[in-house]
Amino acid sequence: MKAGHFAFTGECGPPKGANIDHLREKIAHLKGMVDAVNITDNQTAVVRMSSWAASTIVIQEGMEPNFQMVCRDRNRLAIQSDILGVYAMGVRNMLCLSGDHQSFGNHPQSKNVYDIDSMQLIALVKKMRDEGKFMNDEEIDGPPRLFIGAASNPFADPFEFRIHRLAMKIKAGADFIQTQCIYNMEKFREFMKMTVDMGLHEQCFILAGITPMKSVGMAQYMAKSVPGMDVPESLIKRLRGAGKGKVGEEGIKFALEQIEEFKEMKGIAGVHLMAIEWEHRVPEIAERAGVLPRPIV
Amino acid sequence: MIIADRKPIDEILDMIKGCNKILVLGCKGCVTVCNVGGSKEVGILASSLKIARKKEGLSVEIDEKTLERQCDPEYTDQIKDIVDNYDAVISMACGVGPQFLSEAYPNQRFLPAVNTTFFGGAVQHGIWAERCAGCGTCIIHYFDGMCPVARCSKSMLNGPCGGSAKGKCEISKDVDCVWDMIVRKKIEQGRLEDLLEVKPAKDWHTARDGGPRKSVREELVQ
Amino acid sequence: MRLSYPSNVKVIQVPCTGRIDIIHLLKAIEDGADGVYVAGCREGECHYLTGNLKAKKRVQYVKNLLDELGLEPERVEMFNLSAGEGPRFAEIAVEMVKRIKELGPSPVKIKKAA
Numbered sequence A: 001m002k003a004g005h006f007a008f009t010g011e012c013g014p015p016k017g018a019n020i021d022h023l024r025e026k027i028a029h030l031k032g033m034v035d036a037v038n039i040t041d042n043q044t045a046v047v048r049m050s051s052w053a054a055s056t057i058v059i060q061e062g063m064e065p066n067f068q069m070v071c072r073d074r075n076r077l078a079i080q081s082d083i084l085g086v087y088a089m090g091v092r093n094m095l096c097l098s099g100d101h102q103s104f105g106n107h108p109q110s111k112n113v114y115d116i117d118s119m120q121l122i123a124l125v126k127k128m129r130d131e132g133k134f135m136n137d138e139e140i141d142g143p144p145r146l147f148i149g150a151a152s153n154p155f156a157d158p159f160e161f162r163i164h165r166l167a168m169k170i171k172a173g174a175d176f177i178q179t180q181c182i183y184n185m186e187k188f189r190e191f192m193k194m195t196v197d198m199g200l201h202e203q204c205f206i207l208a209g210i211t212p213m214k215s216v217g218m219a220q221y222m223a224k225s226v227p228g229m230d231v232p233e234s235l236i237k238r239l240r241g242a243g244k245g246k247v248g249e250e251g252i253k254f255a256l257e258q259i260e261e262f263k264e265m266k267g268i269a270g271v272h273l274m275a276i277e278w279e280h281r282v283p284e285i286a287e288r289a290g291v292l293p294r295p296i297v
Numbered sequence B: 001m002i003i004a005d006r007k008p009i010d011e012i013l014d015m016i017k018g019c020n021k022i023l024v025l026g027c028k029g030c031v032t033v034c035n036v037g038g039s040k041e042v043g044i045l046a047s048s049l050k051i052a053r054k055k056e057g058l059s060v061e062i063d064e065k066t067l068e069r070q071c072d073p074e075y076t077d078q079i080k081d082i083v084d085n086y087d088a089v090i091s092m093a094c095g096v097g098p099q100f101l102s103e104a105y106p107n108q109r110f111l112p113a114v115n116t117t118f119f120g121g122a123v124q125h126g127i128w129a130e131r132c133a134g135c136g137t138c139i140i141h142y143f144d145g146m147c148p149v150a151r152c153s154k155s156m157l158n159g160p161c162g163g164s165a166k167g168k169c170e171i172s173k174d175v176d177c178v179w180d181m182i183v184r185k186k187i188e189q190g191r192l193e194d195l196l197e198v199k200p201a202k203d204w205h206t207a208r209d210g211g212p213r214k215s216v217r218e219e220l221v222q
Numbered sequence C: 001m002r003l004s005y006p007s008n009v010k011v012i013q014v015p016c017t018g019r020i021d022i023i024h025l026l027k028a029i030e031d032g033a034d035g036v037y038v039a040g041c042r043e044g045e046c047h048y049l050t051g052n053l054k055a056k057k058r059v060q061y062v063k064n065l066l067d068e069l070g071l072e073p074e075r076v077e078m079f080n081l082s083a084g085e086g087p088r089f090a091e092i093a094v095e096m097v098k099r100i101k102e103l104g105p106s107p108v109k110i111k112k113a114a
Helices: A021-030 A051-060 A076-088 A118-131 A159-172 A185-197 A216-225 A233-241 A247-264 A279-289 B009-015 B039-055 B073-079 B096-104 B178-188 C022-030 C051-069 C086-103
Strands: A007-012 A036-039 A065-070 A093-097 A147-152 A176-181 A205-210 A268-273 B002-006 B021-027 B061-067 B088-091 B110-112 B114-124 B127-132 C036-040 C076-080
Touching: A007 A021, A007 A205, A007 A279, A021 A051, A021 A279, A036 A051, A051 A065, A051 A076, A065 A076, A076 A118, A093 A118, A118 A147, A118 A159, A147 A159, A159 A176, A159 A185, A159 B178, A176 A268, A185 A205, A205 A247, A216 A233, A233 A247, A247 A268, A247 A279, A268 A279, B009 B039, B009 B088, B009 C051, B021 B039, B021 B096, B039 B061, B039 C022, B039 C051, B061 B073, B073 B096, B088 B096, B096 B110, B110 B114, C022 C036, C022 C051, C036 C051, C036 C086, C051 C076, C076 C086
Parallel strands: A007 A036, A007 A268, A036 A065, A065 A093, A093 A147, A147 A176, A176 A205, A205 A268, B021 B061, B021 B088, B088 B110, C036 C076
Antiparallel strands: B002 B114, B114 B127
């Protein structure tokens, strides 16, 4: 991104076990198609292989991971330990997230950690990197030089505060931002206009999040049951109108239209494609979006 | 005020298996105010236990008494002459009550009839909601009188998270997003800039995380 | 009106069903009543405005409690009628007695030692 190229990142969930065959397969689909791949951290509070372990495997497979860490499961001791560990193992990018509450997941009885929040985590990584100090101001023997990422959800409430939160995350130390997946382009354009007006796009690389809709059912589910998701009725209508068996193709068409717009949109440095469990379609999408071949920097 | 909910009857029946003479002890403090362990509820529990036993063809003798509070030796003393008459004593007070009683009367068994849940208040007659997490370092003045530690599911100090939707928390439509309320109030009161500085990580050592706590008023200790 | 209703219904008069509390219903069951019902004014016609609504909630509470205790919640019931509806009063009594006869005697009645 620093070289000025339009970035294209993907996402991959670690396996629900120690069996890494499927993970290797997914990485194989993504290799050469995306610049880096997000490795999720017990996403939706469902237990999977730890993000740091999966990230190191991804490095072994020849790809660059975006290591995700959530605040839900670790206290500040474990957080700082893991940051040192992943950096020593070759991870260079880290996303700092709050994490979906454990009541969503498959172990709702677990204890709530949330020692620090995502904003404080961003500030912590920056402190470790730039000041070479732990949270308690002790010196670090070998500071972790991580590229710090954060998430932004322009579609959550209260809308008028979301831009401020983005600004705060950038001020706290975020080098790059990935947004929640976008369907309401009008609202997103409004949000980006505010972002550019505040000059935030110059302080930080912003990647627009895209998840192609596979089915009408998926669109309806996301519209109703996923908090912070904004799926306009017009999109659901469009998907329905595509006809049986052709909805997935229509979903991809919409995603491709979005990518084209994002390439030209002021303030957008790239696209983050979250095709969860649809990784085998990523090469096709990348091809059709005209983002291949990926630049070697 | 401390809020509690009565345990399911079969759990209580299980606790008193084999006991034939029982005292049900209520408390006129918090559990009376939240209608779960006052003298009325003592009567209801006693009657329910009798019904359950009679149904099995068994008898049981149940006495009822309600103390001013069960968290003070001054009041727990009041049962010293009768406490040994029973096979077990069911306390309807919050978790503090049966523990104080157990310390005062080590030879008797004190059973908790309620599950103590949180510190809160009545938002409506019959409905109580959590307001305070007992973190030991009150910071509600930074948030216009609302506590994100107790009321945000993720105890965020720089909220809201990306799951806040239409003023509700991502975990349930029944839970208000306190951060939505804080942000709106700050905007209304013209104090939005209070939220734009990153609040540093909380020092949890004054909370239960730091270990069981004590509070001492030196001027009163004899 | 001199209408008859079954003789195994014992009537306890109260100024308003709002006066009836959970413990009264429970004690009746505890002391061996096979069934208890509350006859209050029609909703919206309570002289004291909300007494019969409170009674309804309390009856529901006792039903839930009986269920927890392993007794049939149908042994306790709430009915609404106006003071002038003599025939309805008799009808309710007959209905409730029939229901209780079908349920059988309350399991709480003192079991005679074998």
